[in-house]
Amino acid sequence: MASLNLKHGSMIKEVHVPSSKSYANRALILAAIKKSPVTLENLPESTDVTILLACLKELGLKVKTSGKNVVIEGSFPACESSDKKLDVGEGGTTARFLAGLLLKGKKKYELVLGERLKERPWQEFIDQARMLGAKAELNDAVLTLQGPITAPKTLEVDCTRTTQYATAFELGLSDFGTKIIPVNLTTSQSYWAMTEKVIQDLKQNDVYPVPLDWSSASYPLAFAALNHEITFPGLFDDSFQADSKFIKILRKLGSVTENDKGMVIKPITHHEPISFDVTDCLDLVPTLGYFLSHIKGVHELHGTKNLTFKESDRLTEVMNLIKAFGRKTWLEGETLLIEGSDLKINEAKDLVLPNDHRMVMVGALFLRQHSGGSVTPPEAVTKSYPEFFDLFIC
Numbered sequence: 001m002a003s004l005n006l007k008h009g010s011m012i013k014e015v016h017v018p019s020s021k022s023y024a025n026r027a028l029i030l031a032a033i034k035k036s037p038v039t040l041e042n043l044p045e046s047t048d049v050t051i052l053l054a055c056l057k058e059l060g061l062k063v064k065t066s067g068k069n070v071v072i073e074g075s076f077p078a079c080e081s082s083d084k085k086l087d088v089g090e091g092g093t094t095a096r097f098l099a100g101l102l103l104k105g106k107k108k109y110e111l112v113l114g115e116r117l118k119e120r121p122w123q124e125f126i127d128q129a130r131m132l133g134a135k136a137e138l139n140d141a142v143l144t145l146q147g148p149i150t151a152p153k154t155l156e157v158d159c160t161r162t163t164q165y166a167t168a169f170e171l172g173l174s175d176f177g178t179k180i181i182p183v184n185l186t187t188s189q190s191y192w193a194m195t196e197k198v199i200q201d202l203k204q205n206d207v208y209p210v211p212l213d214w215s216s217a218s219y220p221l222a223f224a225a226l227n228h229e230i231t232f233p234g235l236f237d238d239s240f241q242a243d244s245k246f247i248k249i250l251r252k253l254g255s256v257t258e259n260d261k262g263m264v265i266k267p268i269t270h271h272e273p274i275s276f277d278v279t280d281c282l283d284l285v286p287t288l289g290y291f292l293s294h295i296k297g298v299h300e301l302h303g304t305k306n307l308t309f310k311e312s313d314r315l316t317e318v319m320n321l322i323k324a325f326g327r328k329t330w331l332e333g334e335t336l337l338i339e340g341s342d343l344k345i346n347e348a349k350d351l352v353l354p355n356d357h358r359m360v361m362v363g364a365l366f367l368r369q370h371s372g373g374s375v376t377p378p379e380a381v382t383k384s385y386p387e388f389f390d391l392f393i394c
């Protein structure tokens with residue numbers, strides 16, 4: 001496993017953030033169902049998206065790519081030809097949304113799940129798929145599915161550990177008129193709202209421009225607010241992306257200017273303790289861990305429970321990283337507390353992190369902020385932000 005060396009330093013002054021994998025993977029599933037051709041514009045290069053696209057091709061859909069645009073022709077399950085084994089990587093949205101789609105087919109599908117993804121919650125999907133008449137079983141890393149399911153009028157989907165199955169059924173059954181009822185919907189609520197929004201958008205349009213990604217934006221936004229001015233062309237508030245709530249904290253600390261071209265972030269003008277509910281925007285926690293570690297005061301992040309179900313146990317990992325850079329952090333129930341300071345660590349660090357894009361990106365920000373060092377495994381960033389390390393070429 002190669003590592004990447006990084007020095008202390010700055011970032012490029014104008015950041016074009018990639019488009020959103022969450023929007024893109026929803027739109028891809030809907031395009032696969034829709035009988036007329038659908039064009040997706042500005043598709044991200046995130047491997048969660050490129051893997052889903054490759055799987056759709058393998059299923060028999062026609063995929064025509066031109067630069068960052070892609071046209072999907074044909075529809076599933078009409079395009080089915082034979083049983084398939086599909087490598088789905090580490091993406092929750094990739095594998096879970098695809099699994100929801102495949103339940104419509106008659107063929108047998110084996111999804112080969114990545115090392116970490118096979119450990120993340122699956123049972124709620126398997127139980128539901130069986131209840132609807134499909135074969136569904138997970139043996140080590142292989143999820144075997146065989147439909148077709150009979151679509152019910154209503155379907156309750158448990159969201160205690162993840163909202164992605166409610167989304168998977170809502171997308172997969174969107175042409176049957178089944179009413180999906182998300183049960184225990186407390187975390188990641190905006191993602192459920194995003195699902196309904198994309199369904200409406202694709203009902204009305206055959207061309208879908210994928211919006212910019214606030215989760216990816218959060219890294220250079222945080223760096224700008226701690227270090228130097230950065231402009232973000234084309235980045236505007238988006239209430240369907242919970243991670244856009246980060247801008248509220250930045251506004252409070254006086255670092256945001258907006259105009260019709262996008263956002264400009266300047267270093268914060270004052271320090272104050274931050275108390276913030278992350279129940280809806282768990283993916284922001286690593287970024288907030290980095291950001292708040294450098295702002296004086298004791299900060300509180302409430303509602304961290306489901307962080308343990310992500311690409312790593314992010315609660316443990318983010319706390320380890322914060323401690324490695326000399327800050328105090330502790331848990332009180334589901335609240336993560338971080339004591340921020342302006343202490344600079346003067347020795348280089350070699351960070352060996354889990355294969356988790358968000359932990360690797362945040363590790364890199366810490367190194368750049370302090371005295372550099374190395375980060376492993378750098379390739380993890382391809383899951384959502386393959387161009388991430390280009391931010392430091394300046």
Ligand SMILES: O=C(O)C1=C[C@@H](OP(=O)(O)O)[C@@H](O)[C@H](O)C1
Binds near residue numbers: 191
């Ligand atoms: O539907 C989506 O696009 C997502 C939902 C959230 O997951 P959970 O519902 O598992 O919290 C989020 O963390 C993930 O990055 C993307």
Ligand SMILES: C=C(OP(=O)(O)O)C(=O)O
Binds near residue numbers: 090091092283310384
């Ligand atoms: C949790 C994430 O993604 P997913 O659940 O789709 O793997 C993420 O991007 O941080």
